[in-house]
Amino acid sequence: MEKKTAAVKMRNITKAFGPVLANDKVWLDIYRGEILALLGENGSGKTTLMNMLSGIYFPDEGEITIDGKEVVIRSPKDALNLGIGMIHQHFKLVDVLTATENIILGLEGKGRLDLKAASAKIREICDKYGFDVDPDMKIYEMSVSQKQTVEIVKVLYRGADILILDEPTAVLTPQETDKLFAVLRNMRDAGKAIVIITHKMHEVEELSDRVAVLRHGQFIGDMLTKDTNAQEMTNMMIGRPVELNIERPEPVDPKPRIEVKDLTVRSIDGVIKLDNVSFTANSGEILGIAGISGCGQKELLEAIAGLQPTESGSISYITDSGEREELLGKDPLAIADMGVTLSFVPEDRLGMGLVGNMDLSDNMMLRSFRRGRSLLTDRKGPRKLAQTVVDELDVSTPSISTPVRKLSGGNVQKVLVGREIASAPTVLLTAYAVRGLDINSSYTIYDLINRQKKSGVAVIYVGEDLDVLLELCDRILVLCGGKVSGIVPGRGAKKRDVGMMMTKLGGNKADE
Amino acid sequence: MNNAKQGPLVHIVKRGALPRWKAWGIRLIAIVAALIVCAVVTMVVTGEDPIQVYATMIDGAFGTTRKAWNLAQSTAMLLGVSLAVTPAFRMRFWNIGGEGQVLAGCLAAAACMICLADKMSNGLLIAVTAAASIAAGAVWAGIPAFFKAKWNTNETLFTLMMNYVATQLVAFFVIVWEVPKGAGKIGIINQATQLGWLPPIGGNKYLLNVIVILVLTVGLYVYLNYSKHGYELSVVGESERTARYVGIKVDRVIIRTMLLSGAICGVVGFLLVSGTDHTVTTTIAGGRGFTAVMVSWLAKFNPIFMVLTSLLLAFLDKGAGAISTNFGLNHSFADILSGIILFFIIGCEFFISYKLSFRKSAKKEADTNV
Incomplete structure (x- = not known):
């Protein structure tokens, strides 16, 4: 690689939120024709740093130069004028408009609105980099990956040549990820500067040319990807050496615990979400559920937990002595009253599992507040439980009377998982238990789940990271469009095959 | 630059x-x-001179014992309605129908005092009147709650519209019960016999109201912060999905909380009619159902702080009245x-x-x- 000058130089960038220093004198260089991976644990300030570059926040201190000129970025508009575009984790699109309409939304133009010219220009961009998107398609008809493509085309259309992507692969299947990476490489080769924020080491190694690591708001260092490896990068992120293997103990005395038979679920609008799903989850075993997002995972877990109205089928709970009890048609309270301790770590942690504005001990109370005859709530028990969870799971929080929404993602998840396993469950349902969590917290969660497995709990683990599913689970059930595409043993399964099964019923077999 | x-x-x-x-x-x-x-x-x-204006305000609110008691009464009634709407607000149920719920309570109280005065002993009459007012307020709040729980109707519009219905009902019954015929108003009910009137404590007709409201304040504070019901309604307010997830019956909590909300409005209505005014008019609630929204918000839905915020608003109102009369300014300036x-x-x-x-x-x- 010939010597390049940095397109963006960030120097001594500092930003505080109240007493928290999100960025502390951070230096960062971004080059054209290069893909930079920005690494760091949750709360290390990656997103904050990029938000300052894209004009969402204004730095308290420090300067930013672009192509050698010092600039002030006061708003996303300023950033775009400088050629900086950011693709956020949460898409900001209008569902009822087409791709073209979304892309030109907010642009000031002269004269009449010329949608045709706009779509032509969009097609041109798509052809140039290899995007696969129909400019006239409505957003609500699109898959997640298509929506993401629209977001990327939107910033390109506005002339961005410095692109920032915040965890772009979190919502994509392996195949979609490959496609995205191909497009990103095309853009790099066309001389654009690309920054991706990610947690996934193998993606960093596969895609990026250079990595930069942040830890606790401070810049730790940057280097060429080819000169480093996953272990070294992880150590830099965490600040000490860590073990990168997920443990997978042999199942302990597996016996059927939950038996789902011909389960069919329709959404309120009458769309089939689960179609004749049958499987058995055993005690002392982790059953992984893989699938593209929105393939019925949520409905499946919620149906077992008694939160989802179902159309037909049955869900039996089998006790240790072999008695069967039907869970279908019962609400969570009725299930608990039957003496079935079923714990559920839902996908939406703050919108379903916890109450963001309440403090730790009030959140512990969610499961236990009904206990006792008194009209008043018992506050001591939950407070004690909160303290135990904080101590045992090493939750970093100012106190147990801090609202949980103020905690970082990893700590929120520890609080939720801590509460759910405190009731000594026999069934543990988890949905995307490590989504958005950094490596350290993720391993804590894997460890907690494994401990439950060892104590004989039937664990159902819905995940999105196939590498993790393949390392952690004893069996993997693959869902495709609400149907069971297959159940494969976790040991020895190929990532590619599972990926195929996610997109096509039965995977490769259907081809042959 | x-x-x-x-x-x-x-x-x-x-x-x-x-x-x-x-x-x-x-x-x-x-x-x-x-x-x-x-x-x-x-x-x-x-x-x-602004200093004089301020002095007039303070004098208008606290100047004499009578004025101070008037202020206490206004504060208590405003506080009562504010307490009433607060459980609903904590549940993120925007009840702006306090006005109508108070009116329903007033109307029920007046109806009992007019129709039952000669049919039972005074003590029993007061008890029946109180029960009827509370029930009427609860029903008036329960209707929108039921619709919200069953069909997820918009509670803000629904409670607002219920205010107009209550006003019109009162207007109708004022004509039915008007004394004398053609006067267009009810006048003082049972003036001669004082049947159904709350007895003054130590010769002060406002003291009982103030005591009742203060007891309610403390009670509601405990209810909201320490009871299982209070916890449930906070969870429902923060997130219905979380509530369902832990097995709270959301529709039941909505209806129960609004019945409480309406019942407290009914108490205020009862105190207004049986305790102080001894009559009913379409304007007896005096816009408190709306001012209460502000009192409750300013105090961040904390019943104890509401004592301060309702006092502040009542004081501003009384002071403003004093300025407009003393300086010949109209009420708008105040x-x-x-x-x-x-x-x-x-x-x-x-x-x-x-x-x-x-x-x-x-x-x-x-x-x-x-």
């Missing part, structure tokens, strides 16, 4: 949690600033002053959550409060 290389002149920075005394300090500064601005406005617009004061009080909350950083002195915290 406006060099392109410089950042914006002022930018907003979120504060960490502020110690309580500092937050109250900011609120105090806001009130002082509000009084200064009001003084300037008064001088410029009317030419009156409203302008109330508006300025409220603007500052509400506005200062911004400075409790955020601070402004100025360009040059970015390191020095610019602790401006106005």
